[in-house]
Amino acid sequence: MRFPSRPRIFRIGLLFKLILVFASILVIIFFTTSNIFDYQKGIVNISREVVKVRFEVISISQSMVDNLLAIEENQKKYEVLRQDNYKEYFLSAFKEYRRNLGSIQWFSYPGSDVWTRLQDDYRETFPNLGDPAELLKSEPPWVPQEKLNAWLTTIASAKQENERFIESSMRELYAWSERSVRAGMIGLGILMAVALMGSAYLTYSLVRPLRELRRGIRAFTLDGKLTSVRVISRDELGELAQAFNEMTARLKEEEMMRTDFIDMLSHEIRTPLTSIRESVNLMREQVLGEVSDRQKRFLDIASSELERISKLLARLMQVSSMSSRFINLSFKPMDPVHLLQETVDKAMPAAEAKKITINAHALPDVPSVTADVEHLRQALLNLIGNAVKFSPAGSTVEASLQLADGGNQLLFSVVDSGPGIPEGEQPLVFNKYYRGEKLKKSADGIGLGLSIAKNIVEAHGGKIWLNSRPGRGSTFFFTIPISRENP
Secondary structure (H helix, E strand, O other), X not given: OOOOOOOOOOOOOHHHHHHHHHHHHHHHHHHHHHHHHHHHHHHHHHHHHHHHXXXXXXXXXXXXXXXXXXXXXXXXXXXXXXXXXXXXXXXXXXXXXXXXXXXXXXXXXXXXXXXXXHHHHHHHHOOOOOOHHHHHHOOOOOOOHHHHHHHHHHHHHHHHXXXXXXXXXXXXXXXXXXXXXXXXXXXXXXXXXXXXXXXHHHHHHHXXXXXXXHHHHHHHHHHOOOOOOOOOOOOHHHHHHHHHHHHHHHHHHHHHHHHHHHHHHHHXXXXXXXXXXXXXXXXXXOOOOOOXXXXXXXXXXXXXXXXXXXXXXXXXXXXXXXXXXXXXXXXXXXXXXXXXXXXXXXXXXXXXXXXXXXXXXXXXXXXOEEEOHHHHHHHHHHHHHHHHHHOOOOOEEEEEEEEEOOOOEXXXXXXXXXXXXXXXXXXXXXXXXXXXXXXXXXXXXXXXXXXXXXXXXXXXXXXXXXXXXXXXXXXXXXXEEOOOOOO
16 A cells, blocks of 8 residues: 655754754854953953053153152252252253153143143253253253243143043943943843743754654553554654654554454355364264274364364454444443353363362442443453463462442452563553463464453453563453443
8 A cells, every 4th residue: 555645845854943043042142242342342442542541641741740840849949049959859850851751742642732732842942952951050940930830731731631531431431341241141141041942942842743752652552552643843753753643554554454354364264164163073973974983083183173263263353343442332230240250150161171270259249330241251251261371280360359449440350370471561461462472482372362351341441451570470450430321
């Protein structure tokens, strides 16, 4: 059977989703970092202007003010006291002022032309002065008082202007720092929000399809039911879900084909097999003539094998209809204690052949239930029959009936002394045609008894399960609701 190909549709793959989320995070990091870098660059530029220019200018201008005050002081002291040491102090201050005036010319900034004008004024005042010591050859005042006052006023004004600039620059630095911190906090907040939303989006994109796939897989592994899953994404997981649905459809088709084949094969073989079995029985009973003891022994073997094949075909035909969806149940009141005892009686011949004892236990005053007696007997008989089959000779099988769930459920249990079931195989034993690896070599059967029992119990609204440990036997349980409406 060929399935139609899926149409090509635009899909967003997992790789694209991952790239989208991480690319968004990287873009936010890039813009946030760039923004912070721009603010830091502005802060560095302002800091450089303040530290390397304006602070130096203020420092030198303050030294120049000190120099001019020292020049004025020593010049006046010499005029009054006529002591030569004041000449030396004057000369030292004058040289220091001239050096500072030359140094401050190196700084260029808006308004720095005041120092050029100050230097031009100095040169106009002392046009041919090479060595400052030549001033001392004349009588004081060596530097006119009006020049000192003008220079002090100019320097003080320039110094105040620089101080005002530094003050405004510090405010600007604070504002830039605030903007830088704000940009960093906003970028970090957006980054965390995008990271959380991206993580939630990726998790949501992964968890939903995986949950659907897990549901479909568990339905098959635990219940043996082939169930399609919802395709809720267009990525690789969506394609996996579509492939799972295609596999489920294919398996359902093959299951239907196998069921139809079994029904057809069983029906076609049953008629000739009945004729052969009746013919063999007629010869065994010597209706067609005398047979020797040796011939009778072989006819007995043939009759036994034919009977076994007939039972196998009957079970194969039975399993094709033993599904909770298709079982046609006929509910009527029944006595559970009588059902238990009757089922044990039916299983007794097989148990006596292996010298196995079957004990039936039931609590008194167990109420009647509404159920399909024949199907429920079949389910219980399958469990007891399995217990007898796998229990060693001379052992005991316990079949019990009691109330559960506060008196709302009947609880049937069958305990055997068999080899037990490995833990890894326990979820699979109720699947159709399943047989453990060890049982395939040591016991007959095709793995339908427990599957039939499960379908019958679930069709009644009950549950079936087991407890088992290798080497310590197994206990099978199933429940049937006591109160239910007839369908």
